[in-house]
Amino acid sequence: MFNFVGLSLVVLLSATVEGVEYDYFKYHPMPEITSWMNQTAKDYPDVVTIVNYGKTYENRDINLLKIGLSTGAKKKGIWMDCGIHAREWIAPAFCQYFVRQILQTYKTDTKIAEMMKNVDFYVTPVLNVDGYIFSWKDNTTRLWRKNRSPGPEGCACSGTDLNRNFYANWGTIGVDLTDCCSNIYCGTKPVSEPEAEAVTKFVGGQSGDFLAFLTIHSYGQLLLMPYGHPNVIAPNNDELMEVGLAAAEAIKKVHGKEYVVGTSPNVLYPNSGSSRDWARLQGIPFAYTFELRDKGDFGFKLPEDQIQPTCEEAYSGALHIITYAHDKAIHGIESGAMTTASATLWSMLLAVGVTSATLM
């Protein structure tokens, strides 16, 4: 009897020591996230593949997990990236949770199973790999936001704000064009940064196949929709709003948290060169930025005990958008308030300086 108990204990402990149990509700440094990606691909060989689609400035791989059931037919895509801003650690935690959820449920949840047949999920847990690693270095670098490329000649600082570097009204508003020390320095030209280029090439090469583009940030509890420029309106603005509001409702049902929905200038601040705006300009209909918890109490240093509830509620919101985009494309189900103008509005506008205390 005594021996039997001892044996059980050993078995229990060894399961943990072998690292089988990945803790989704802790923040993980990059090497652990990379191991997790490799392990996930190993655990689900029929549905998960790792795709390398670029290199960072410091020559690290930018990888995503492609998740879906292969049917032989050409499939639609759902894009999700996390960690474009280094210090927003809850974002990579969410991407990992999202992957875990769809992989754990697709065999029992018929809706997830259907979507896994019709679409492939392209999930990048950490897009700004160099910046993320730098934010883990020590206390002085914890709040690093940008990538790690050097500034132009004559400027001593490093880093470009990758979410100001995309080809979408680039350099017009909510950016710093000249001071490379600024946290919103937008680079020397559109897509000057290898990380932005990787997304532009990968998604842009097949943008007609993507139904939704979700880019995950913190903080503020917001669902931001195109466009960052106050004078440009998405052709499906009403539908984006309607779907966003329903997603916020879904979020609220989980733990009662309020998320505000709207365009960046209406609910946060105007900006240009964001990946979300670029995705919408490419024709991807449902492009949203998630600003996860909280509203400033802890900000970028969201305590680990909030990872689980934050992920649970955001999963519900993301799933609402994804399900809507899927059902509309596959079954032709859509809301009544939709406008389908295909032309994209571009305006030549004067750059307006914008300052803000906190950048998300």
Ligand SMILES: [Zn+2]
């Ligand atoms: Zn951000």
